[in-house]
Amino acid sequence: MISFHAPEQDASRFRRRVLVAGAFALICFALLASRFYYLQVVKFDYFHTRAEDNRIALLPIVPNRGTIVDRKGVVLARNYAAYTLEITPSRTGGLEQTIDGLAEFITIDARDRRRFRKILEESRSFESVAIRTRLSDEEVARFTAQRYRFPGVEVQARLFRDYPQGASATHVVGYIGRINDRDIERIEERGVTANYRGSDYIGKSGLELSYEAELHGTTGFEQVEVNAGGRAVRRLSSTPAVTGSDLELTLDMELQKIAETAFGDRRGALVAIEPSTGGILALVSTPTFDPNLFVEGISTQDWKALNDSPDHPLLHRAIYSAYPPGSTFKPFMALAGLTSGKRTPGQAIADPGYFNFAGHRFMDDKIGGHGMVDLHKSIVVSCNTYYYQLANDLGIEGIATAMAPFGFGARTGIDLPGEAEGVLPSPAWKRKRFRTPEQQRWYGGETISVGIGQGYNAYTPLQMANAMATLVNGGKVFRPHVVRHVIDSRSGEKRVIEPDPIRQIAVKPEHLAAVRAGMVGVNKSGTGRRAFAGAPYDSGGKTGTAQVYSLKGSKYVAGQVRERLRDHSWFIAYAPAENPKIALAVLVENGGFGAQSAAPIARQVIDYHLLGKRPNEPAPEDVEAEESAE
Amino acid sequence: MSDSPFHPLRLLQAFFRPIDPILILIMAGLFGYAFVLMSSASPERLDSQLTHMMVAVAVMWCAAWLPGQRLLSFAVPLYLLGVVLLVAVELFGEVSKGAQRWLDIGVTRIQPSELMKIAMPLMLAWFFQQREGRIGWREFLIATMLLAVPVGLIVKQPDLGTSLLVTAAGFYVIFFAGLSWRLIVPVALVGIVSIGSIVAFGDTLCQPGVDWVGMREYQKHRVCTLLDPTQDPLGKGFHIIQSTIAIGSGGLSGKGWMDGTQTHLSFLPERHTDFIFAVLAEEFGLVGALVLLVLYLALFARGFVIAAHAPTLGMRLLAGAVTMIFFTYAFVNMGMVTGILPVVGVPLPFISYGGTALVTLCLGVGILMSIQRGKLVNKH
Incomplete structure (x- = not known):
């Protein structure tokens, strides 16, 4: 059946429909406006915090470990700065090619590779792991010239523990080593997890172990603004690290x-x-x-x-x-x-x-x-x-x-x-x-x-x-x-x-x-x-x-x-x-x-x-x- | 003042004659906003977006120059061209991000589905115009079929966002043509009930093994992500979570231009395209967002007034549908960015970066101006 309408009738019905459409649009926009209000006014504090959490990261500043000297000031344990060549596996194209490529101009022997593998297994993939420690100035220069070829590889200045007395008094002084799962448990038991953020080493034996709390020092924190990729964009504030206490021994x-x-x-x-x-x-x-x-x-x-x-x-x-x-x-x-x-x-x-x-x-x-x-x-x-x-x-x-x-x-x-x-x-x-x-x-x-x-x-x-x-x-x-x-x-x-x-x-x-x-x-x-x-x-x-x-x-x-x-x-x-x-x-x-x-x-x-x-x-x-x- | 038609002032007058001052004012407001936001969200794209704007305004001006009735005469060729191009995409199209949407025509790549956003209402308006006074169920059936063919082709690409917009564009014409409420209300009810049940049983439906009939896996994910964005905070939910954080943290008056942390520290994805509204809400707050809503409402109001006063049925339908297309763009985009609608690729009209959508939208504005001028001519 075909219905016939006068054009005026059509026009007035069209106007009614326009009103309906207009009302619909208005209602939808009112819904949007109330959503804006909910997000921006009612939940403002929540989202403000979330945005700040996004933006601000606390980066630990690892404290220098305290030194150990005997009763006359002879040094038994100290720190020295050295360059390390570190790889962040997740950021390299291919780990093997990267290491082989580096080995072309920096000495990386089988032992370095084995140690790297071992540490890699214990660490999280986004952390950087040292493939070589104690780089010479010449090696640093050679790498710097080639660094564009190696994404995810960086030279870092790090502090290392050194025991200048060598094998003497070893059982007393002990040694430090990389933090392992058992150490993490112990750190958690002591309730000092926050203080070990960023720390790689912990006392394993001797005084290094028994005076760990004194020697380690207090980790500082740097508040930085980070982007979505996790890269620090600018520094907001920082609390410096406090170097660990030094030990002076009764030992001669x-x-x-x-x-x-x-x-x-x-x-x-x-x-x-x-x-x-x-x-x-x-x-x-x-x-x-x-x-x-x-x-x-x-x-x-x-x-x-x-x-x-x-x-x-x-x-x-x-x-x-x-x-x-x-x-x-x-x-x-x-x-x-x-x-x-x-x-x-x-x-x-x-x-x-x-x-x-x-x-x-x-x-x-x-x-x-x-x-x-x-x-x-x-x-x-x-x-x-x-x-x-x-x-x-x-x-x-x-x-x-x-x-x-x-x-x-x-x-x-x-x-x-x-x-x-x-x-x-x-x-x-x-x-x-x-x-x-x-x-x-x-x-x-x-x-x-x-x-x-x-x-x-x-x-x-x-x-x-x-x-x-x-x-x-x-x-x-x-x-x-x-x-x-x-x-x-x-x-x-x-x-x-x-x-x-x-x-x-x-x-x-x-x-x-x-x-x-x-x-x-x-x-x-x-x-x-x-x-x-x-x-x-x-x-x-x-x-x-x-x-x-x-x-x-x-x-x-x-x-x-x-x-x-x-x-x-x-x-x-x-x-x-x-x-x-x-x-x-x-x-x-x-x-x-x-x-x-x-x-x-x-x-x-x-x-x-x-x-x-x-x-x-x-x-x-x-x-x-x-x-x-x- | 000379009476010569070639007097510079006359020429200038003639040049600006097709321009509707109210619409151009609103457009100026929106473009101004777009300029300010693009400078913050993606300054490196500002130049190219300005080019897009100029091309789009030129297209608008050309459309505005055409008499209203001439517009409808483009309906059939454009519609057919659109369908042919969609078939061509199906056969020779380029695959990008898992979907076949682009057609390389030598000079540039085009997205034929975009053309259908205007060709569709144009075609249906023309069709109803032809049947004026004799519109019954048969006409509505034919109109539905005219709508279904291109939508089917677009869904097949697959492109959920565009097929939704084309469907809406076609539907608005049919609606304004007087489709019976007895048909609209039940369909709307079924829609509300099914959406309601998806929300209610979302947990079960979103289990990995559950297949949704007629939907692609990524479309299912978009819906499921909307229901619970926290399920996958680093993957599918990341966009919505970060955009709501950006909007919410903007507060009442915003963090200030160029000071949006979510925007400038790259937490906000797609910040120059689909999610540019979040930039606005973060940097200018609720106040800035409401200003945008008001600009859009003014645009719709002007569009509806033009539609209501259009001289012929075809022009009425076209003007009403174009206005509602603007609304649909705006609502779907802002709904998606604020997390009340699923993430479908719909840009914020006149603001988001991108040439194709801008040209389409300005063509729509040009059509409105043309119809407005048609009314004036008629009165004279």
Whole structure:
């Protein structure tokens, strides 16, 4: 059906439709206007913040790490600036071509490539990773001329950690390394994640680890305006980074080096302490290694060499390895005898050369015995029988109770990571240590062995040195420490690591004097006399031999046992005899008798500390030394 | 003053005769705005956009010179040319960004679908003019078919934005021609209900596996992104999120000319073309945005007045449809940039960078002027 309309009718209907269309347009525009109002007025604050967040980025400014110097200012750890060649993988055309292209005019060896791959796997793709460090000026110039060819490759000036002393005092200073997943967890636990934004390195061992919080410094922030591509367009404000605190150690680097040299190529440890403060003067663990290897990520070969070496250079023997103290335990036993009232200084026993206990004969070193032996002589000649009897009289509980206050079998609390507890044997310890009731039972014969420092006894050289210091400072037990001052980088203010006497052991001065007199006797006429012959000062000492391989009942002959099965050589000492300035413990692994290897090292160290004498050669081994003396 | 028709003043008068002063004032306002915004958003493109403007104004002037009735005589050839070119695009067109839209004619590349935005209403207006007084369901059916053929070809390219605009252009003519409300209302209701259900069930519909019948994957993504731009903040949603941030952070009075951080730090995508409104809203705030709305409303009002006073049915329909095309451009673009409509490639009329759209729009203005002049001639 076709409808016919008059043109006027059409026109007026058209006008109505125009009005409808106009109204529709108006409504739609009102909708737009209300949307504008909603976005620009109602939600203005929200979008303002969002725009600012878009625009402003906080860029971390990594602080310089604090330096480490010894007590005289010798630098142990410092930073130096060097150029690195860094690649941002996501911005290069192709990673392989880029590296190959760079290798045409900059030395990039297989090791650099391997390290680059390793770091790349650990890092996020938008971060730049160094393909080469320590570029020479010439290499920088060569790259600059070619840089247009390499998008995503940049030369950066960065600070590197350097340990100028090389392999010396490595176990004390430790090293830093790239932050890994485990470090990130630790950073999160400490709640300092923000302070590590931008940081690539963290302390991994030694003081670098234990004083990480002080050394790292405070990360600064730069507020920059960035574009959508993340590129900084201009700087808005910045909070400078605060350089980490410097550490000034109690350690004397010269003493440390003399001690290290004295060891030669022997394995072992030495701890020298200032008895009046607990400050560590030297802390040696040999063999050692170069911490600089670790800073930029250690190569696989280097790591294998260190980790697989039978000498275990990575092991911090001074604080982590516990050895039976042998006869160095005797002065402390003697003191326990006096303090407990079981012995008096003048009381003597007859030594037949053995001690019978429960059907077993415990032998003395000297066939036929030392005759009549009092406390003084027992220390000087290192008479086993005296201490077999004393151990029996004190009982294992008595020994454990008397020894615990000296710090035996407990961590000293030194400001270094990875300290071992050692073992102060007792029935309680045995119950904890073993599973079956048979194993857990304490046997009386075991007490006798403990009395001469064998058996389950095991202490770190640090524990022995600290006990030595306690014995000669009037019974004060310090928390030993390597750091003397923490120096604030901004104010220069020195925070003193206070000598921290943990406790005062209740001992009578006359008892201490009796034991010390015995120890002075050792260096005058006993097992230490050969090592300290001709010393212009009086000193006290005690040799010890830790049995590695027990040849029961028969006489031990060092030469017949393979070197690794030779006994460990111990020596503890202090000097001068009156008002001691140094107390130390020396352990030489498989060094044989205490007097043979350890005592000559102690002599060199004390000679330097008191007299400034420099031997500059390994301490001689005294092959004629004896285990006990007359 | 001389009576000679060649007197310079006379010539000048003759030259400006076809120009409608109200429309030219509004145009001046819009172009002024465009100039200011382009200087901020993309100063390096200012020169070339000025060239575009001059070409577009020339086209406008030419169209304005033509008598209204002559306009309709171009309808059939233009329409046929448009359809032929669209078929040519289908056969020989250049592929750009996954869509086949461009045709290389040696001198320049053209987008034939753009031509249909004017050819379509022109054709339908001509058609209804021919049937004046005899318009019934058959006419509406034929009109719908005339509309469907080119739209089908454009959808196939695929170009959602242009097919939407061409459909709208055609629909407006049919609407003004008097299509029964009984047909419009149910279709509108179905549309509202389906859009409503897409919004309501968007989560389910936007699952990766769900196929939308009749829509390409990228079109589905655009709709889904509109529903929840945060789903993909770095990908599809980035445009909308960044443009709403730009608009919202502009606040009441804006950050100031050249001081839009979103614009100048490149957070705002397509800032000289489809998203130029966000530049305006960021730098000039709500005040600046409302000024633009008022300019557009003035344009529509003038367009409707011209339509209402047009002498013939064809001119009425053409003027009304052209006005509504302006509205559609403006509404769809601003709706999209503020996040209430999906991202379809529709420029902000007279403001966005680009020659083709500007020429088309100015041609529309020229048509309005021509019709306005036709009315004057008629009165005399």
